[in-house]
Amino acid sequence: MKATHKPSFRMTSGAVGTYSVLTIISFIMIVPFLWMISTSFKEPQNIFTYPPQFIPATFRFQNYIDVFNLIPFHRFYFNSVYIALLVVLGTVFFASLSGYAFAKIPFKGRNAVFLVLLSAMMIPHEVTAIPMFLFMRELNWINTHLPLILLPIFGAGGIFGIFVMRQFFITVPVELEEAAMIDGCSRFRIYAQIMLPIAKPGLATLTIFTFVTVWNEFFDPLIFINSRELMTLPLGLSLFTDEVGTAWHYLMSATVMATVPLLIVFFLAQRQFIEGVAMTGLKE
Amino acid sequence: MKKAGKRQRRGPLAREAQITGWLFVSPMVLGFILLLLFPLGLALYMSLTDWPLLGEYRFIGLDNYRHILSDAMFWKVFGNTVYFTAGLVPFNIVLALLLALLLSKSMRGIGLFRTAIFVPVMTSLIVWAIVWKYMFATDSGLINQVLLLLDIKGPAWLYNKDLAMPAVIVTSVLKNVGLNMILFIAAIQQVPRSLYEAATLDGAGKAKTFFNVTLPMITPTVFLTVVMTVIGSLKVFGQIYVMTQGGPNNSTKVLVYYIWEKAFKMFQLGYASSLAFVLFVVVLVLTLLQWQLRKRWVFNEGDA
Numbered sequence: 387m388k389a390t391h392k393p394s395f396r397m398t399s400g401a402v403g404t405y406s407v408l409t410i411i412s413f414i415m416i417v418p419f420l421w422m423i424s425t426s427f428k429e430p431q432n433i434f435t436y437p438p439q440f441i442p443a444t445f446r447f448q449n450y451i452d453v454f455n456l457i458p459f460h461r462f463y464f465n466s467v468y469i470a471l472l473v474v475l476g477t478v479f480f481a482s483l484s485g486y487a488f489a490k491i492p493f494k495g496r497n498a499v500f501l502v503l504l505s506a507m508m509i510p511h512e513v514t515a516i517p518m519f520l521f522m523r524e525l526n527w528i529n530t531h532l533p534l535i536l537l538p539i540f541g542a543g544g545i546f547g548i549f550v551m552r553q554f555f556i557t558v559p560v561e562l563e564e565a566a567m568i569d570g571c572s573r574f575r576i577y578a579q580i581m582l583p584i585a586k587p588g589l590a591t592l593t594i595f596t597f598v599t600v601w602n603e604f605f606d607p608l609i610f611i612n613s614r615e616l617m618t619l620p621l622g623l624s625l626f627t628d629e630v631g632t633a634w635h636y637l638m639s640a641t642v643m644a645t646v647p648l649l650i651v652f653f654l655a656q657r658q659f660i661e662g663v664a665m666t667g668l669k670e
Numbered sequence: 671m672k673k674a675g676k677r678q679r680r681g682p683l684a685r686e687a688q689i690t691g692w693l694f695v696s697p698m699v700l701g702f703i704l705l706l707l708f709p710l711g712l713a714l715y716m717s718l719t720d721w722p723l724l725g726e727y728r729f730i731g732l733d734n735y736r737h738i739l740s741d742a743m744f745w746k747v748f749g750n751t752v753y754f755t756a757g758l759v760p761f762n763i764v765l766a767l768l769l770a771l772l773l774s775k776s777m778r779g780i781g782l783f784r785t786a787i788f789v790p791v792m793t794s795l796i797v798w799a800i801v802w803k804y805m806f807a808t809d810s811g812l813i814n815q816v817l818l819l820l821d822i823k824g825p826a827w828l829y830n831k832d833l834a835m836p837a838v839i840v841t842s843v844l845k846n847v848g849l850n851m852i853l854f855i856a857a858i859q860q861v862p863r864s865l866y867e868a869a870t871l872d873g874a875g876k877a878k879t880f881f882n883v884t885l886p887m888i889t890p891t892v893f894l895t896v897v898m899t900v901i902g903s904l905k906v907f908g909q910i911y912v913m914t915q916g917g918p919n920n921s922t923k924v925l926v927y928y929i930w931e932k933a934f935k936m937f938q939l940g941y942a943s944s945l946a947f948v949l950f951v952v953v954l955v956l957t958l959l960q961w962q963l964r965k966r967w968v969f970n971e972g973d974a
Contacts, residue, residue: 400876404772405779411769412786415844418801419789421812425804438815484698492684493691499699506706508957510905512926513946514709516933517716521709540701548698573690602794604908609934620796624912627800634804641797652792660788660852 422645426450426638433634449639456630459640461615462622466601467647469534469618473600474593476539477547481592482585485551486577490563500552503545511542511605519609533610534618538600547592554588555581591662594655601648619644713943721940734944744945746920747928750835754924755903757839762899763892766847770854771880784855788848795845799912802841803828806913831921834914838922842909846902850895857891858884890963897960901953925949 420440425433427445435443453459487493488500522533538544558581566576582589607621617625623640630636652659717734721727738744773784790798805812806827814824827837861884869879885892907926910916916923916931923931929949933942 401777404777407768408772408783411765412783415786415790415848417812418798418805421805422801434810436815437819438812480697480701484695487691487694491687491691491694493688496691496695499695503698503702506702508953509706509710510946510949510953512905512907512929513713513943513950514706516939516943516946517709517712518705519934520712520939537705540698541705544698544701573686573694577694598792602796604796604911605930608911608930620794620908623800624796627803627912632807632810634807634810637800638804641800645793645797648792648794649789652789656785656788659792660784 419645422638423642425634426642428635430633430635433632446635449635450643453636453640453643456636457622457626457640458614458617459622459643462617462619463643465531465616466619469531470597470600472535473538473543474596476535477544477596478589478592480539481544481547482551482582482589483577484548486555486581488548489552489555490558490560490581491573500548504549507542507545507549509542514541515605515609522610528610529612529616530610531616534603534606537606538596538603543596543599547596550592550595551585551588554585558584587658590655590658594651594659594662597651598648713946716940717944717947719940721938721943723937723939727940730940734941737941738944738948743920743923743928747923747925750921750923751904751906751925753835754839754842754906754922755900757836758842758903759896759899761839762843762847762850763896765843766850766854766895767892769847769851770858771884773851774855774858784851787851790845791848793845795908796912798845799841799909802837802844802909803913806837806841828914829918831919834918834922838906838909838913841913842903842906845909846899850899853891853895854888857888861887893963894960897956897963901956904949904952904956 424440424442426449427447428439428442428449429444429446432439432442432444488496518533518537519528522528525532527533562580563576566580571579602620603618604620604624607618608624611617611621614622614625623637623644626640627637716727718731719727719729720733769787773780773787804810806814808814808824808826808829811824811827813827817824825833827833865883865887866879869883874882905926906924907930910922910924910927911930914922916927925945926949929942929945932938932945
């Protein structure tokens with residue numbers, strides 16, 4: 387990554403300092419990625435070559451193909467993608483529907499209910515995971531994707547979504563809704579045809595957040611999934627790490643493939659994401 | 671909120687609002703009851719039992735909690751968790767603040783720096799941990815190879831009980847510092863320009879302006895971010911699982927790792943639940959503190 391392009395000649399010493407600090411820190415952030423990509427193309431014997439080579443002597447594309455033979459990588463991929471899509475769709479629908487109701491429909495107890503839901507966000511996941519494991523076992527849902535799909539939609543992730551969406555809907559003027567009601571629109575139509583289009587920026591923020599969270603989720607797959615074919619990328623990769631030991635060229639090709647889609651999403655939606663983070667003040 | 675009250679008196683429309691309102695929120699309320707409230711209650715009950723994976727559970731009152739107090743491993747993981755948190759939080763906050771200050775001005779190439787520092791936040795924690803496990807690898811790792819260029823023989827970072835935790839801390843800070851940086855940049859950009867102009871007129875230097883203008887104005891954000899980062903640190907798990915598996919010699923075994931091990935490797939579900947409740951209480955206290963601070967500092971957040 388090129389840090390300083392064409393600085394003006396009259397840079398003050400302060401600016402030089404600023405650029406140097408930023409360049410060093412950015413470099414530290416980016417180097418692992420470069421090293422990861424570099425290693426992913428290396429011949430196994432070149433991994434230990436000293437001094438370190440950033441541009442491999444010979445490129446071995448075969449690493450990428452071998453990964454698929456060593457682990458059901460395409461299954462991990464498919465599972466991660468489809469689970470993330472379902473969770474995003476579910477969260478966007480249910481959280482925005484609730485968020486709309488909490489913001490705009492004056493029903494009895496809505497503020498109390500909203501506060502109770504919000505406070506549930508502080509329950510650490512690790513506390514509910516243990517009973518949830520028993521619960522899922524009773525339902526025979528262990529080693530299925532159902533917990534990985536339903537827990538984020540209707541659990542803490544969904545509640546976070548309600549919070550985000552409510553913030554958006556609350557700023558919409560009441561007049562808009564009242565006009566539609568006079569025209570005889572049902573609440574659901576108001577929600578679907580008036581509110582949702584207005585809330586696009588909120589939906590975008592929520593979509594990105596949810597996607598990233600689900601794509602990276604590790605704890606739940608770790609406790610609910612046992613068989614390889616059902617694993618998601620993070621879990622599959624951590625298992626692979628244990629198995630291949632120091633075959634870093636394989637491991638790095640796998641991590642490159644696992645990282646790229648997320649980075650594409652990020653670069654496409656960078657502005658919305660960063661603004662979203664700043665606005666909602668953040669979770670974790 | 672007040673408007674809502676007025677509108678409730680409108681007869682049929684009000685009744686419709688009761689029904690539709692509840693209907694719209696019911697899936698999430700149901701989810702809350704089944705997936706959060708019920709498990710929370712059950713976890714509390716389980717923490718008072720000896721609950722094996724198979725066979726009957728046995729109610730044992732507060733025995734699990736008593737056992738925690740005398741469990742040497744608990745104190746070990748508790749200490750490690752505190753060590754991780756105490757190492758990560760100041761490092762993360764100071765670095766994020768510094769970066770935010772440098773990146774909140776407008777200058778050339780700023781977007782590039784912001785992106786570079788934010789990219790790890792977007793990367794999967796597991797991927798990041800795997801890559802850093804490789805960076806820290808004893809022979810093939812980049813860090814030791816670079817050290818070798820300087821004629822230093824690097825240590826076995828992740829296999830040394832004094833170095834493993836610092837290595838995990840560095841990995842974690844680099845992963846998340848961009849998130850806090852963004853929050854700080856947003857806060858800094860909201861400081862009214864007039865304050866800076868006044869400071870300049872008064873002849874205040876850069877350091878003075880920072881300590882007397884910027885810092886006081888962004889204190890609320892800094893405090894909220896500190897609390898959030900502390901809570902996140904107390905729950906650290908993924909990077910430990912990938913990089914060290916709690917080793918060497920339990921030197922990186924943290925609370926959540928211990929809970930996971932007790933619950934899902936040893937299947938002592940009752941004891942694991944009591945450990946999880948200890949975590950819950952700590953997080954609860956911190957969250958309440960955060961809410962208190964928010965109430966005092968963050969204006970009009972509720973009706974924003």
